[in-house]
Amino acid sequence: AQSVTQPDIHITVSEGASLELRCNYSYGATPYLFWYVQSPGQGLQLLLKYFSGDTLVQGIKGFEAEFKRSQSSFNLRKPSVHWSDAAEYFCAVGPPYNTDKLIFGTGTRLQVFP
Amino acid sequence: SAVISQKPSRDICQRGTSLTIQCQVDSQVTMMFWYRQQPGQSLTLIATANQGSEATYESGFVIDKFPISRPNLTFSTLTVSNMSPEDSSIYLCSVITGVQETQYFGPGTRLLVL
Numbered sequence: 175a176q177s178v179t180q181p182d183i184h185i186t187v188s189e190g191a192s193l194e195l196r197c198n199y200s201y202g203a204t205p206y207l208f209w210y211v212q213s214p215g216q217g218l219q220l221l222l223k224y225f226s227g228d229t230l231v232q233g234i235k236g237f238e239a240e241f242k243r244s245q246s247s248f249n250l251r252k253p254s255v256h257w258s259d260a261a262e263y264f265c266a267v268g269p270p271y272n273t274d275k276l277i278f279g280t281g282t283r284l285q286v287f288p
Numbered sequence: 289s290a291v292i293s294q295k296p297s298r299d300i301c302q303r304g305t306s307l308t309i310q311c312q313v314d315s316q317v318t319m320m321f322w323y324r325q326q327p328g329q330s331l332t333l334i335a336t337a338n339q340g341s342e343a344t345y346e347s348g349f350v351i352d353k354f355p356i357s358r359p360n361l362t363f364s365t366l367t368v369s370n371m372s373p374e375d376s377s378i379y380l381c382s383v384i385t386g387v388q389e390t391q392y393f394g395p396g397t398r399l400l401v402l
Contacts, residue, residue, distance in 0.1 A: 206389070217380055217395035218331075220289075264330060268391075274319055274384060276391060278330040 176201050178267055180279035187255050188287050195250040195282050197265035205267040207248040208276070209239055212262040221263075224248065225270070235259070260286045290315055290385045292394035300400045301371055308367045309397045311381035316361035318384070321391070322354070325378040337364040337381075371401045 179198045187193055199205065206225050210218040222233025229241040239250045248265060265279040291314040301307050311320065320337040335356055336344040343356035358364045368375050378396045385392060 208390070210393070215398075217292075217294075218382075218393040220390060220392060223390055271389060274321065274336060274391075276331075276333070280330045 176267070176277055178265055178277050178279035180263075180265055180282050182282045183280070184283045184285065186285040186287065189257050190254050193250075193252045193255045193259070193284070195263050195265075195284070197248045197250065197279060199246050199248065199265075199267045199277075201246070201267055203270070204243065206270055207239075207241060208266040208268070209233065209237070209248075209250050210264045210266060211235075212264065212281075214261070218264065221250070255284075255286055257286045257288060260284055289390075290317060290383050290392050292381060292383060292392060294379075294381060294394040294397050296397060297395065298398035298400075300402065303372050303401055305371055306367055306369045307371065307399060308365050309379055309381075311364045311366070311394055313362045313383050313385075315385065318361070320358060320364045321382045321384075322356060322364070322366045323380045323382060323393075325380060325396070327376065331380065334366070334379075337366075368399065371399075373401045375399065376401045 177200045208223045209221040212218050221237050222231050224231050224241045232238050237252050241248050262281045262283050264281045266276045268276040293312045295310045322334040323331045325331050333346050334349045337356050337358040339358045355367045380393050380396045382391045382393045
């Protein structure tokens with residue numbers, strides 16, 4: 175069955191620390207991969223996406239993600255977290271060329287301490 | 289990308305009533321979707337809003353409960369009918385736009401049913 179797993183429900187980091195949010199997927203073929211962020215009281219904002227090519231993708235707000243086919247993972251990273259990064263982060267996958275059927279993970283809530 | 293607005297941004301409703309949520313996009317898009325995000329949960333696709341024809345509903349969602357209109361390529365409405373407290377959720381519309389088949393989300397409508 176197709177699924178997305180975000181193993182960490184809640185992560186707390188200090189401002190300035192590095193961050194890695196995990197995402198693993200189960201899919202029949204290599205899907206399109208996305209990370210979205212939902213700030214408190216807001217909708218979802220696209221951080222970055224992977225379709226093909228270079229497995230390290232850069233996104234907005236200083237985030238990057240690395241696609242590892244052998245591990246079926248698409249982990250999100252940021253070298254230095256800012257207090258404004260506190261939010262809920264969702265990993266999503268979808269079939270190539272037909273991303274109307276996105277499957278979302280359950281989300282990881284990031285808390286940032288000063 | 290696309291600029292998506294939703295009205296209302298939030299509402300508190302009594303059980304047994306209905307609420308219509310509007311979604312407006314700043315450009316013509318082929319595909320529009322409606323999602324539900326229950327408290328503390330991830331996103332679940334309700335339906336695809338088709339222009340000029342009936343919406344396509346996902347398993348577990350029916351037209352009588354969630355009627356959808358799509359009169360043109362920039363606008364859609366979702367009605368939550370005969371509401372109960374279990375309908376308390378965030379309702380988000382999204383669109384696919386651009387060459388690279390990416391979904392963009394509106395800010396969401398926060399609904400509380402008493």
